[in-house]
Amino acid sequence: MKATVHVTLKNGVLDPQGKAVQSALGGLGFAxxxxVRQGKVIELTLAETDPEAARASVEKMCRELLANTVIEDYRVDIEG
Known part of the structure; x- marks a missing residue:
């Protein structure tokens, strides 16, 4: 089973990397x-075969390690 975690900064949290990308795009002529808000994608291959159990496990991984829930939001997609 494959899980994909999308982690992004919460609205209102400053995103200096996003600002740098926005500036660079403008410098390249992309008006x-x-x-720009920058985030990260984490792909996990899991031995779990039950989608609900896999989601619960990945949600716990996000809360404990993969996302800083104080400043980041995350979304989990499970593919079976």
């Missing part, structure tokens, strides 16, 4: 980019 009209009003905001």
């Amino acid at each position: 009209g980019v009003e905001e």
Whole structure:
């Protein structure tokens, strides 16, 4: 089973990397980019065969390690 975790900064949290990318895009001539928010994608291959158990396990991984839930949001996608 495969799990994909999308981690992004919460709204209102400053994103200096996103600002740097936005500035670089403008410098390359890509006009009209009003905001860039940068995040990360984590792909996990799991031995678990039950999608609900896999989701519960990955959610726990996110809360304990993969995401800083004080400043980050996350979304878990499970593919079977």
